[in-house]
Amino acid sequence: xxxxxxxxxxxxxxxxxxxxxxxxxxxxxxxxxxxxxxxxxxxxxxxxxxxxxxxxxxxxxxxxxxxxxxxxxxxxxxxxxxxxxxxxxxxxxxxxxxxxxxxxxxxxxxxxxxxxxxxxxxxxxxxxxxxxxxxxxxxxxxxxxxxxxxxxxxxxxxxxxxxxxxxxxxxxxxxxxxxxxxxxxxxxxxxxxxxxxxxxxxxxxxxxxxxxxxxxxxxxxxxxxxxxxxxxxxxxxxxxxxxxxxxxxxxxxxxxxxxxxxxxxxxxxxxxxxxxxxxxxxxxxxxxxxxxxxxxxxxxxxxxxxxxxxxxxxxxxxxxxxxxxxxxxxxxxxxxxxxxxxxxxxxxxxxxxx
Amino acid sequence: xxxxxxxxxxxxxxxxxxxxxxxxxxxxxxxxxxxxxxxxxxxxxxxxxxxxxxxxxxxxxxxxxxxxxxxxxxxxxxxxxxxxxxxxxxxxxxxxxxxxxxxxxxxxxxx
Numbered sequence: 001x002x003x004x005x006x007x008x009x010x011x012x013x014x015x016x017x018x019x020x021x022x023x024x025x026x027x028x029x030x031x032x033x034x035x036x037x038x039x040x041x042x043x044x045x046x047x048x049x050x051x052x053x054x055x056x057x058x059x060x061x062x063x064x065x066x067x068x069x070x071x072x073x074x075x076x077x078x079x080x081x082x083x084x085x086x087x088x089x090x091x092x093x094x095x096x097x098x099x100x101x102x103x104x105x106x107x108x109x110x111x112x113x114x115x116x117x118x119x120x121x122x123x124x125x126x127x128x129x130x131x132x133x134x135x136x137x138x139x140x141x142x143x144x145x146x147x148x149x150x151x152x153x154x155x156x157x158x159x160x161x162x163x164x165x166x167x168x169x170x171x172x173x174x175x176x177x178x179x180x181x182x183x184x185x186x187x188x189x190x191x192x193x194x195x196x197x198x199x200x201x202x203x204x205x206x207x208x209x210x211x212x213x214x215x216x217x218x219x220x221x222x223x224x225x226x227x228x229x230x231x232x233x234x235x236x237x238x239x240x241x242x243x244x245x246x247x248x249x250x251x252x253x254x255x256x257x258x259x260x261x262x263x264x265x266x267x268x269x270x271x272x273x274x275x276x277x278x279x280x281x282x283x284x285x286x287x288x289x290x291x292x293x294x295x296x297x298x299x300x301x302x303x304x305x306x307x308x309x310x311x312x313x314x315x316x317x318x319x320x321x322x323x324x325x326x327x328x329x330x331x332x333x334x335x336x337x338x339x340x341x342x343x344x345x346x347x348x349x350x351x352x353x354x
Numbered sequence: 355x356x357x358x359x360x361x362x363x364x365x366x367x368x369x370x371x372x373x374x375x376x377x378x379x380x381x382x383x384x385x386x387x388x389x390x391x392x393x394x395x396x397x398x399x400x401x402x403x404x405x406x407x408x409x410x411x412x413x414x415x416x417x418x419x420x421x422x423x424x425x426x427x428x429x430x431x432x433x434x435x436x437x438x439x440x441x442x443x444x445x446x447x448x449x450x451x452x453x454x455x456x457x458x459x460x461x462x463x464x465x
Binding site: 169170171173174212214215216218219220221225226229230271275 | 366392397398422425426427428430
């Protein structure tokens, strides 16, 4: 078993901290020799190139890359050493967009979004806009990380926040291997705290969903079966309940790409993604209904493109110039990492797409 | 010609079996896929049985396939190893139980 790193790729000055280097890897090798077809060729076969957006449904805002954890496969390369944090000024710009957007879902992510010093103010202000579904992606351990965060469950409840949290497995060993020692126990405690005030209970309006992503170089199994196993184990072992499980495929970028290369799994994993390509998933990939906004206000087709610094192909590239009609007319930027969203039943921040 | 009888890449070509006998190949894969559907046993339980049998059959392709299948289903390594021990126990028991035949023969000839 490899030892979990405690620093981000950026802090370690790894070559994979450079998004251009990642894109080079994804375009060369087996994709350059033609052993595997490029994503563009695959979607062209079904008349989906260039990939176009449908109606905007989700605004996903990344409020910073700082996190209390350094998870093995983090696509954000988040960690305590990342200092990129959304300023209040950019948050104000986001609020203006939130007030006028046609999107029905607001999705706050990070890093650990709660570590942004203006997080609570932002949630309070954003919740006034009347967005139908207001998601905060909480890593759970932040709730137990420091006394100042202990009241987060109550704060979420007060603002009717939909909590979506990562939970790689229902056992301590597999969870801690991927997310760090002690993460499992802290996550269990946080889930119990959330259950205690009504989150995740059957028929409760306080939505609590879990995100599962595989702990290694393999694809997730059927989402419904995994949900059944998670629910059974968490209820029996810890009396924990939650609503839905989202099974997400690891995309070959950032720390997961680093892991794939270091473990000599990169080529096999790419073959597996391409073999599992499902043309029916293409029409529903999340970039067709989402705009991702970075900590510094740039606009992307998805959180993964954000991490690869592939900004939207539109006249409008920054939140300061936001125009939904112009944005919806763009072509979506793609590369080989996109195979991660079209494998099997498809994958998105909301789980399977089929 | 490959230098070894087993090549991991051949597992991906398993489906090509159908090319030389479409009817039988298709019947086999239809049967195979039906066997692994959820039924009175869960797909998870079937995966563990398949992993154990893969070992008793000493099939490297099957071991690769069902080790990965287990991981995909969230099966832990402890569960996988217990399944392998079940297979190993039956294999060793199957050898050892023949000791009774040896005892019968010895007792008959020299009892």
